[in-house]
Amino acid sequence: xxxxxxxxxxxxxxxxxxxxxxxxxxxxxxxxxxxxxxxxxxxxxxxxxxxxxxxxxxxxxxxxxxxxxxxxxxxxxxxxxxxxxxxxxxxxxxxxxxxxxxxxxxxxxxxxxxxxxxxxxxxxxxxxxxxxxxxxxxxxxxxxxxxxxxxxxxxxxxxxxxxxxxxxxxxxxxxxxxxxxxxxxxxxxxxxxxxxxxxxxxxxxxxxxxxxxxxxxxxxxxxxxxxxxxxxxxxxxxxxxxxxxxxxxxxxxxxxxxxxxxxxxxxxxxxxxxxxxxxxxxxxxxxxxxxxxxxxxxxxxxxxxxxxxxxxxxxxxxxxxxxxxxxxxxxxxxxxxxxxxxxxxxxxxxxxxxxxxxxxxxxxxxxxxxxxxxxxxxxxxxxxxxxxxxxxxxxxxxxxxxxxxxxxxxxxxxxxxxxxxxxxxxxxxxxxxxxxxxxxxxx
RNA sequence: GUGGCUGUAGUUCAGUCUGGUUAGAACGCCUCGCUGUGGCCGAGGAGGUCGUGGGUUCAAAUCCCAUCAGCCACCCCA
Numbered sequence: 001x002x003x004x005x006x007x008x009x010x011x012x013x014x015x016x017x018x019x020x021x022x023x024x025x026x027x028x029x030x031x032x033x034x035x036x037x038x039x040x041x042x043x044x045x046x047x048x049x050x051x052x053x054x055x056x057x058x059x060x061x062x063x064x065x066x067x068x069x070x071x072x073x074x075x076x077x078x079x080x081x082x083x084x085x086x087x088x089x090x091x092x093x094x095x096x097x098x099x100x101x102x103x104x105x106x107x108x109x110x111x112x113x114x115x116x117x118x119x120x121x122x123x124x125x126x127x128x129x130x131x132x133x134x135x136x137x138x139x140x141x142x143x144x145x146x147x148x149x150x151x152x153x154x155x156x157x158x159x160x161x162x163x164x165x166x167x168x169x170x171x172x173x174x175x176x177x178x179x180x181x182x183x184x185x186x187x188x189x190x191x192x193x194x195x196x197x198x199x200x201x202x203x204x205x206x207x208x209x210x211x212x213x214x215x216x217x218x219x220x221x222x223x224x225x226x227x228x229x230x231x232x233x234x235x236x237x238x239x240x241x242x243x244x245x246x247x248x249x250x251x252x253x254x255x256x257x258x259x260x261x262x263x264x265x266x267x268x269x270x271x272x273x274x275x276x277x278x279x280x281x282x283x284x285x286x287x288x289x290x291x292x293x294x295x296x297x298x299x300x301x302x303x304x305x306x307x308x309x310x311x312x313x314x315x316x317x318x319x320x321x322x323x324x325x326x327x328x329x330x331x332x333x334x335x336x337x338x339x340x341x342x343x344x345x346x347x348x349x350x351x352x353x354x355x356x357x358x359x360x361x362x363x364x365x366x367x368x369x370x371x372x373x374x375x376x377x378x379x380x381x382x383x384x385x386x387x388x389x390x391x392x393x394x395x396x397x398x399x400x401x402x403x404x405x406x407x408x409x410x411x412x413x414x415x416x417x418x419x420x421x422x423x424x425x426x427x428x429x430x431x432x433x434x435x436x437x438x439x440x441x442x443x
Numbered sequence: 444g445u446g447g448c449u450g451u452a453g454u455u456c457a458g459u460c461u462g463g464u465u466a467g468a469a470c471g472c473c474u475c476g477c478u479g480u481g482g483c484c485g486a487g488g489a490g491g492u493c494g495u496g497g498g499u500u501c502a503a504a505u506c507c508c509a510u511c512a513g514c515c516a517c518c519c520c521a
Contacts, residue, residue: 023494026512078519082444100521129521134444137514143521277519287520305521330521357479387474392481400481407479421481 027133027141037345038335039144043126045172046146053165055122055148060104062128066094072103072316074279076219083131097130101147101328102280102310103317109151110319120158121151126331138302138333146305149326156256159284159309162325164266166288170304173334174341177291179301180267183242183274184254185222187282188312190247195221197240205235225273241272250283257284276306280313284325290337302337305329350380351442353395357388357407364406368434377438395421401442404434 024030031039050057066086073080085097098104105123108114114121126146135141146169150162163180170178185191198221202209206217209224216223225236246254261268268286276285285308289301307327314322338345354369356362362383372379380398385391395403405417405426416434418441419426429437 023512083519131520133519135513136516139519139521145521303520328521333521355480388480389475389477390473390481394481396481403480405480409479417480419480424480426480 025141027135029140029142031144034339034345035332035335038338039331041338041345042146042173042331042334046124046126046169049165049169049172050124050148053122053161055124058105058108058123058125059127060098060101060108060125062098062130063095064098064104064107066096068103068107068317069096069099072106072278072280072313073100074277077277077279079131079278083133085130085132099131100129100278101125101127101145102149102313102326105147105149105326106280106310106313106317106319106324109149109322109324110314110317114151115320115322119152122149123151124148138330138336140332144331146329146331147326148307148328149324151324152322153325154311154323156253156284157260159257159325160260160264160266162307162327163261163268163286164264166286166305166307166327166329167266169329170288170290170334174338175290175304175334178304179269179289179291180286181271181274181289182257182261182268182284182286183271184246184250184257184283185242185275185281185285185308186246186250190245190250191222191242191282193247194240194242194245197245198222198224201238201240202235209235220277222275223277225275236273242275243272253283276308280310280316281308282311283309285309286327288327288329302333303330304333304337348398350378350398350400352377352379352402352404352438353391353398353400354379354381355388355391355395355403355405356381356383357405358411360411361406361408362386364411371435375435375439377435377442402438404438406431 047057066084069080069084075081079099084099086094087096088094105125109121109123124147127144128142129145130142132141133139148162148165150158163182167178167180186194199217202217202221202224206214209217213224225239243254258268260266271287274285274287276287285306287306288304290304291301305328307325309323309325311323313324314320354365356365365381366383369379369381380395380400382391382394385394392403400421403417403419403421405419407417410416410428410431414431415428416431417426417428418437
């Protein structure tokens with residue numbers, strides 16, 4: 001006892017001598033079981049749905065020039081101004097960790113000459129993105145996104161295809177109560193007209209607005225509609241709405257979008273206050289929500305993702321004119337949501353667990369493992385352990401259907417014992433028949 | 444960036460108000476009972492910078508200050 005105390009004291013003194021204990025950064029998180037199991041599941045569902053809708057996978061860099069985001073997402077947006085991880089490299093490049101995916105995808109489209117590929121070009125990707133802001137549940141500084149982009153069609157039915165796929169994806173993940181909110185923010189022309197109308201309307205009321213809104217008035221007037229501050233709410237009801245100021249073309253486009261939704265039975269909620277604040281968006285914008293049923297009293301709606309049409313994006317980056325539409329989903333939020341349903345993920349399972357007794361047997365087992373590489377039977381083993389009890393316990397933990405037991409006697413006879421873990425019945429077979437017996441017995 | 448709540452074993456938490464032997468429980472992990480057979484049961488064991496730093500005190504997980512992190516709200520969205 002005294003010896004132990006002495007050692008402990010020494011250890012903690014050593015650790016204390018480290019000036020900065022190594023800890024994870026604020027807003028970062030390790031993705032470990034069970035969350036990582038949802039990540040894997042989501043990824044494979046994405047793959048399935050992507051191929052059904054004809055999307056190809058690509059990877060884009062995590063690090064890009066700051067200019068990419070300033071020009072496409074917009075230099076006045078919060079994302080770029082306040083939330084971007086931006087820094088200078090040793091070589092003097094001004095770079096940023098991607099705060100979102102669309103900018104990089106558009107850059108990749110231009111740089112790889114995809115306008116010369118067979119059209120349309122449909123691409124998806126997935127990975128971490130970064131925003132420097134205060135973390136909260138379901139809200140990290142490094143977070144994972146799923147991103148789908150459809151290039152080279154201005155047709156309104158494409159908007160609907162993209163939205164339908166988004167809803168399809170979320171449902172395929174197993175999410176219920178998926179809700180689609182929809183709006184149109186027009187083109188540069190009609191948005192300009194609308195902005196002026198909004199300014200006229202709010203000018204006389206500016207004094208009564210909250211502090212944030214006062215600054216929004218000059219910086220980005222559309223954002224006044226997003227404000228959730230109570231003192232600003234009364235003005236919203238009578239504020240002019242974007243939909244009333246759409247130009248002829250934009251209006252026709254939006255009418256068609258709504259028409260296709262009706263025909264397909266794709267449910268949506270029109271939200272005239274939905275303003276996606278990024279520069280590259282035009283016309284159709286949308287967000288996906290789910291009802292958070294956990295809280296009593298209806299529950300707040302939880303944002304799962306959003307997107308829209310971004311016909312201007314390539315021009316903003318000095319590329320060929322290319323209409324496009326897409327969306328992004330938040331992986332952690334979806335994983336958290338699925339985690340609330342305990343049935344939605346299964347524990348790790350094997351079909352057969354190898355149990356070995358004695359030195360020659362553990363070597364034999366390790367040799368056998370390699371032979372199973374083309375066999376569908378899922379196997380488990382732990383040659384690092386000698387205790388039989390521990391090995392059987394482990395077999396249980398993996399819900400093994402069978403135990404394959406090889407001891408000194410079996411090594412001598414060139415046999416193995418197959419134990420049915422439920423019934424406890426054991427049979428002995430020649431070792432050469434191991435694969436065949438397992439393939440035959442495993443359901 | 445602003446405000447509120449919370450930080451104690453791997454996990455969930457007691458203990459803090461009212462300072463005082465060696466900081467506990469449950470679950471999980473490991474070993475053994477059964478040296479060649481798992482689940483159940485029983486016995487034992489490992490595991491703690493009490494978030495971190497400073498202060499008050501004879502004495503701090505407990506009181507005070509600072510700081511960091513998490514959660515919540517604002518902001519925004521994934």
